[in-house]
Amino acid sequence: MSQQIYLGIDTSCYTTSVAAVGEDGSLLGEARQILSVKPGRCGLQQSEMVFQHTRNLPRLVEEVLVGKDYQLAAIGVSGFPRPLENSYMPAFLAGMSVARSLAAITGAKLEVISHQENHMEAGLWSAQGPWVERFLMLHASGGTTDLLLCERQENGRYQLTQVGGSMDLHAGQFVDRVGVALGLQFPTGPALEKLAEAAAEPVELPVSVRKLDVSLSGPATAALRKLEAGAESAALALGVEVTLGETFARMLRNGAAAYKVHDVLLVGGVGSNKLIRQHVQEKLAKRHVRLWVPEGRFSCDNASGCAALAWRLNKKKNG
Structure with a gap:
């Protein structure tokens, strides 16, 4: 059969x-x-x-x-x-x-x-x-950095309403601009993550978060300037990851408080980065917000x- x-x-x-x-x-x-x-x-x-x-x-x-x-x-x-x-x-x-x-x-x-x-x-x-009626989802990829309120409907589907996100560059664009400048093959996410593993300390980059909106053009410009000034490649790659992790954590923390939710789903290519996931998870746990992450390949x-x-x-x- x-x-x-x-x-x-x-x-x-x-x-x-x-x-x-x-x-x-x-x-x-x-x-x-x-x-x-x-x-x-x-x-x-x-x-x-x-x-x-x-x-x-x-x-x-x-x-x-x-x-x-x-x-x-x-x-x-x-x-x-x-x-x-x-x-x-x-x-x-x-x-x-x-x-x-x-x-x-x-x-x-x-x-x-x-x-x-x-x-x-x-x-x-x-x-x-999370199998709950309402939760937040951050979709972080090359074409999207959207913070969405997900609400289950009677037909089994979910209504997605954008409540925040990037005002300029998407997270993946930030990664790829720096990654290509470092000589990595586009799309550069996996290679940049591997490169960052060799760093002892991250290059410090700015974080720009205003409530539920974020800006990534400033951090990207700062990263490229640091590279031109001679920053070490692995340390710069790690700096990009740390900056994105902190940016996501602050936005999600603010979103969970604003919409009174306790569950957040992180998806997208950038969302598969292990260091970013760990950083966000640790920060949200302090606010009693649970981070849900799919297996990296999904x-x-x-x-x-x-x-x-x-x-x-x-x-x-x-x-």
């Missing part, structure tokens, strides 16, 4: 990903491919992203599904960046086209969510919480959240 599965597809700015979970919500398989960026460049045009996603998706779908006795019960897919009206990015069209085609052929239920909701669902699924861009949502919503409907 075929096993019913729930498929997830996500085509973000820099990762093509496919994932499948079973009837018990456990991961059956996943495959992902980071988009190729030429050395020295800080990104890709949307047309390049669409091309690479379109090329990657068939192979990744085959890797997860071919040779398995599966029956698609539902498909979750990221169709746009944020859960806002008119939120649009061409990169997500590649995933949508494959998901809609598979749903039409198999009769599987199609669940379309935003990339940001995919991150939230991946976090809830991997961290196993914090960065991946399709597990789309699969988990399709499973969660349709298992609820079916019994």
Whole structure:
């Protein structure tokens, strides 16, 4: 008898990903491919992203599904960046086209969510919480540094309302500007984290937080000036991590107090950094706020959240 599965597809700015979970919500398989960026460049045009996603998706779908006795019960897919009206990015069209085609052929239920909701669902699924009515989520990545109030709705989905975030650079842009200047390959997050491990002390950089809003352009400029002045590479990398950790901790501390919540979910590529997580966790614990973090590989861009949502919503409907 075929096993019913729930498929997830996500085509973000820099990762093509496919994932499948079973009837018990456990991961059956996943495959992902980071988009190729030429050395020295800080990104890709949307047309390049669409091309690479379109090329990657068939192979990744085959890797997860071919040779398995599966029956698609539902498909979750990221169709746009944020859960806002008119939120649009061409990169997500590649995933949508494959998901809609598979749903039409198999009769599987199609669940379309935003990339940001995919991150939230991946976090809830991997961290196993917080399963509360209201919590805060910080989505920290190359394209987002958003503080969101997440509120559960009667239909099982969550309403996400942005209540704070960066007023200029996103956290990932800060990391990548410094990382590329250090000669690291874009996206530079993993390499910068590894480089920082060799540092004895961090280079001191400014922290700019005003209630629930933060600024990262000043710290980025300061970091680049320190590099020009001869700062040691590993110490500067560690300084970036410490600065982001303190920035996040202050913003989340203020947000938890303002909205009277005791649970915070940290997701996104920058949110997978171990030192940043540890710093935020220690600071929030002093205020009796619990930090929830997914496994590192499910914090960065991946399709597990789309699969988990399709499973969660349709298992609820079916019994």
